Amino acid sequence: MNQSAFDFDEPVDRRGTWSARWEKHAGRDVIPLWVADTDYRAPPAVLHALAARVAHGVFGYSVVPEELCGLIVERLARLYGWRVSPDWIVFLPGVVPGLHLAARHLAGPQEHVLLPHPIYGHFRKAVQLAPRAAGEMPLVLERGRWVFDEDALGAAVRPESRLLLLCNPQNPGGTIFTRAELARLVQFAERHDLIVCSDEIHCDLLLDAGKPHVPIASLSPEVSRRTVTLMSPNKTFNIAGAGCAFAVIENAQLRRRFSVDLHYTVHDASLFGYAAAVAAYRGGDEWLAAQLDYLCGNRDLVEQAVARLPGLSMAHVEATYLAWIDASALHLADAHAHFLAHGLALSPGSDFSAPQFVRLNFGTQRALLREALVRLETAISTSAG
Numbered sequence: 001m002n003q004s005a006f007d008f009d010e011p012v013d014r015r016g017t018w019s020a021r022w023e024k025h026a027g028r029d030v031i032p033l034w035v036a037d038t039d040y041r042a043p044p045a046v047l048h049a050l051a052a053r054v055a056h057g058v059f060g061y062s063v064v065p066e067e068l069c070g071l072i073v074e075r076l077a078r079l080y081g082w083r084v085s086p087d088w089i090v091f092l093p094g095v096v097p098g099l100h101l102a103a104r105h106l107a108g109p110q111e112h113v114l115l116p117h118p119i120y121g122h123f124r125k126a127v128q129l130a131p132r133a134a135g136e137m138p139l140v141l142e143r144g145r146w147v148f149d150e151d152a153l154g155a156a157v158r159p160e161s162r163l164l165l166l167c168n169p170q171n172p173g174g175t176i177f178t179r180a181e182l183a184r185l186v187q188f189a190e191r192h193d194l195i196v197c198s199d200e201i202h203c204d205l206l207l208d209a210g211k212p213h214v215p216i217a218s219l220s221p222e223v224s225r226r227t228v229t230l231m232s233p234n235k236t237f238n239i240a241g242a243g244c245a246f247a248v249i250e251n252a253q254l255r256r257r258f259s260v261d262l263h264y265t266v267h268d269a270s271l272f273g274y275a276a277a278v279a280a281y282r283g284g285d286e287w288l289a290a291q292l293d294y295l296c297g298n299r300d301l302v303e304q305a306v307a308r309l310p311g312l313s314m315a316h317v318e319a320t321y322l323a324w325i326d327a328s329a330l331h332l333a334d335a336h337a338h339f340l341a342h343g344l345a346l347s348p349g350s351d352f353s354a355p356q357f358v359r360l361n362f363g364t365q366r367a368l369l370r371e372a373l374v375r376l377e378t379a380i381s382t383s384a385g
């Protein structure tokens with residue numbers, strides 16, 4: 001099958017399908033480019049596998065498919081040269097529960113957690129609900145990329161710091177951290193004896209040739225033993241509604257602590273999540289390559305539009321389908337509300353603790369994206385008036 005066999009331009013009407021993204025503004029003339037799923041049908045391999053499960057007709061309790069463990073082990077070795085053992089894998093219904101489990105079980109009540117800023121909202125929510133004290137590791141724009149301010153790391157860490165949460169690729173900001181950047185972060189974690197929990201859910205959504213994803217745990221046997229890596233096919237293959245994710249944890253003691261709630265307050269992944277994950281990892285990679293090609297085109301359109309518009313700026317998006325747009329030069333009281341009033345629902349920067357920003361999800365059909373960019377332009381022209 002060649003790439004043209006997948007038509008990402010084909011409109012898919014998601015209204016009335018319980019889509020979180022599309023229901024929020026249902027019945028209004030609003031283009032919803034906020035929560036991070038895409039408007040594309042999942043790969044044909046996934047659709048066939050799910051149809052086969054439905055045809056079977058029995059949806060009882062399930063066990064982890066052994067085949068899925070094998071596919072993950074093979075995939076991590078093939079893509080990253082990272083050799084993991086099947087018994088290091090802990091399945092979850094999503095990456096978000098993994099963040100919450102890490103905050104609750106890998107740092108004690110008196111211990112302290114370090115988290116990036118700005119960051120996907122559940123990082124902060126996880127430490128708030130645990131509850132654990134937290135400090136921020138600020139990201140700064142350096143040569144057009146959002147990277148850690150390494151000089152600020154020392155000021156963020158405390159004697160009671162125990163856990164460092166990382167998001168790689170970064171949401172928001174779209175950075176793929178390089179091997180050298182990760183190695184310096186590892187040195188910092190080792191120096192302060194921190195456990196690392198690395199959310200790598202966006203690791204397949206790489207938009208620039210020559211910028212590979214490096215799982216932080218793959219850097220050395222030492223860092224592997226202090227790391228919990230969270231991954232999932234949910235974003236890559238647009239199957240979050242089926243739901244399947246996993247943690248890779250070499251250290252058996254960390255694995256036991258992390259997993260204490262599993263099957264109890266945290267449910268297993270669903271049968272449909274397992275079926276979709278097996279099919280995606282077994283037969284979804286050509287579709288994924290075509291999707292990345294399409295997303296690059298969308299990313300370029302967004303970057304060109306933002307570069308033309310006064311008062312907006314953004315860094316080049318290396319990974320994810322999310323544009324992190326700085327609207328601070330517009331001096332709007334509420335940037336999100338302003339764009340919404342012009343028929344464009346973006347994620348408010350306040351969800352990431354950066355209220356002067358908005359995040360635009362460009363994982364949609366190009367025709368709709370073009371319409372959204374026209375609305376963005378109109379919103380900018382009225383803000384100047």
Ligand SMILES: Cc1ncc(COP(=O)(O)O)c(C=O)c1O
Binds near residue numbers: 093120171240244
């Ligand atoms: C960094 C990050 N982690 C986790 C999630 C959600 O993961 P899941 O749907 O598997 O719980 C998202 C979704 O936007 C995300 O961006």
